[in-house]
Amino acid sequence: MKALLDTAERRTDRVFLVGVELKSRSAWDVRDSLDELFELASTVGAEVLGEGIQRLETPNAATFIGPGKAAEFAVQCRESGVDTVVFDDELSGAQGRNLEEIFECKVLDRTALILEIFAQRARTREGKLQVELARLQYLLPRLTRYWTHLSRQRGGLGAIGGEGESQLEADRRKTQERIEKIVEELDLVRRQRSTQRAGRQRHQWPLASIVGYTNAGKSTLLNALTGASVVAEDKLFATLDPTTRRLRLPTNQNVLLSDTVGFIRKLPHGLVEAFKATLEEVVEADLLLHIVDVSHPQAEQHIEAVNAVLTEIGVGEKPTLMVFNKVDRLVDPALATRFLEVFPKAVALSARTGVGLPQLLGDLGTMLRPVRDVVDLEVPFGQTRVLARLHTVGQVMAEDFTGATARVRAMIPPYARHEFSPFIVAEVP
Numbered sequence: 001m002k003a004l005l006d007t008a009e010r011r012t013d014r015v016f017l018v019g020v021e022l023k024s025r026s027a028w029d030v031r032d033s034l035d036e037l038f039e040l041a042s043t044v045g046a047e048v049l050g051e052g053i054q055r056l057e058t059p060n061a062a063t064f065i066g067p068g069k070a071a072e073f074a075v076q077c078r079e080s081g082v083d084t085v086v087f088d089d090e091l092s093g094a095q096g097r098n099l100e101e102i103f104e105c106k107v108l109d110r111t112a113l114i115l116e117i118f119a120q121r122a123r124t125r126e127g128k129l130q131v132e133l134a135r136l137q138y139l140l141p142r143l144t145r146y147w148t149h150l151s152r153q154r155g156g157l158g159a160i161g162g163e164g165e166s167q168l169e170a171d172r173r174k175t176q177e178r179i180e181k182i183v184e185e186l187d188l189v190r191r192q193r194s195t196q197r198a199g200r201q202r203h204q205w206p207l208a209s210i211v212g213y214t215n216a217g218k219s220t221l222l223n224a225l226t227g228a229s230v231v232a233e234d235k236l237f238a239t240l241d242p243t244t245r246r247l248r249l250p251t252n253q254n255v256l257l258s259d260t261v262g263f264i265r266k267l268p269h270g271l272v273e274a275f276k277a278t279l280e281e282v283v284e285a286d287l288l289l290h291i292v293d294v295s296h297p298q299a300e301q302h303i304e305a306v307n308a309v310l311t312e313i314g315v316g317e318k319p320t321l322m323v324f325n326k327v328d329r330l331v332d333p334a335l336a337t338r339f340l341e342v343f344p345k346a347v348a349l350s351a352r353t354g355v356g357l358p359q360l361l362g363d364l365g366t367m368l369r370p371v372r373d374v375v376d377l378e379v380p381f382g383q384t385r386v387l388a389r390l391h392t393v394g395q396v397m398a399e400d401f402t403g404a405t406a407r408v409r410a411m412i413p414p415y416a417r418h419e420f421s422p423f424i425v426a427e428v429p
Contacts, residue, residue, distance in 0.1 A: 209288055218260070289320075375426065377423040
């Protein structure tokens with residue numbers, strides 16, 4: 001089994017990209033998708049030597065692209081010294097086998113490439129488990145590709161299985177057993193996260209999750225707001241593992257801010273399933289911060305891709321604040337204004353320079369404001385700790401120190417009311 005995974009994990013060097021322009025797609029969509037595939041290949045350290053596109057009504061059942069076009073691309077690959085061909089769409093096991101025979105080199109699809117990136121970027125045990133689960137689920141129906149060098153049947157009466165058949169069944173069994181084991185371990189992770197969330201709920205701190213297309217600036221925003229030190233690089237899927245930090249808003253309200261894995265078009269369903277433990281932070285969030293790279297020419301398509309994944313995990317209707325990031329990169333500043341007109345609940349900013357962050361904090365305070373009691377209090381001047389605590393957990397609206405006691409009007413959260421009940425003199429409607 002280890003040999004099988006080693007075969008799948010081998011790093012590629014010289015790559016040829018293949019895209020298909022189906023009747024349902026525009027040439028622009030295919031071009032942009034191939035450009036993204038180029039970035040994905042570069043992210044794993046590959047050198048892209050060429051690309052090819054074919055227009056088709058429907059994919060070929062045996063080779064995805066037409067066999068004649070596959071042979072034509074194969075000649076180009078041999079002349080260029082290509083060792084790996086990457087298709088922009090997911091291939092079946094049979095299509096992968098047939099294409100490898102034509103190209104005489106390794107053939108991967110977009111899903112396999114994304115899985116390779118995820119495997120390189122996962123850092124925590126949870127992240128590695130989720131990646132391994134997705135890879136095994138991807139490999140399971142494709143195991144026959146890795147045993148074509150062994151005979152499948154010996155022949156003769158009884159059709160006794162050959163070496164390939166025996167090894168294939170053994171690997172299928174081992175793979176399935178490992179999948180079941182990982183699922184059990186991830187269930188434990190979910191229970192642990194549930195315990196952590198219960199602790200947060202005791203504090204009654206709301207949770208806001210940052211979601212968005214990969215490389216939109218989610219980690220940079222988390223770092224800018226909370227002072228975290230999450231890796232933030234100008235790469236696709238720079239970070240995979242979720243990070244949660246406390247953020248204190250100008251209203252003295254504590255909010256938990258969570259960074260999540262980036263989304264991408266054609267994100268394999270198996271990856272969404274495997275990362276359910278991570279995405280539970282999104283499911284449980286009180287508010288989503290949907291961050292968009294407003295400087296990207298395909299920003300609208302990125303918004304649609306993220307919304308599609310959010311709908312898939314059942315949070316498409318959750319309260320969302322749109323955050324249009326990277327305004328410092330805009331050649332035409334009016335572009336951000338046009339997006340703000342389309343999305344009323346939105347803010348334009350630059351997480352890198354800090355422009356717009358105060359407005360974001362103000363909007364967060366408004367959208368996450370819990371039910372708070374407005375009360376008048378009389379606090380003896382000697383009770384300085386009470387006054388300090390009031391400023392810490394509440395929002396002080398007015399103060400008067402001219403009388404025998406300090407008179408304060410403040411908004412306080414329900415969980416802290418018992419602390420100040422001896423000093424409350426009136427409720428303010």
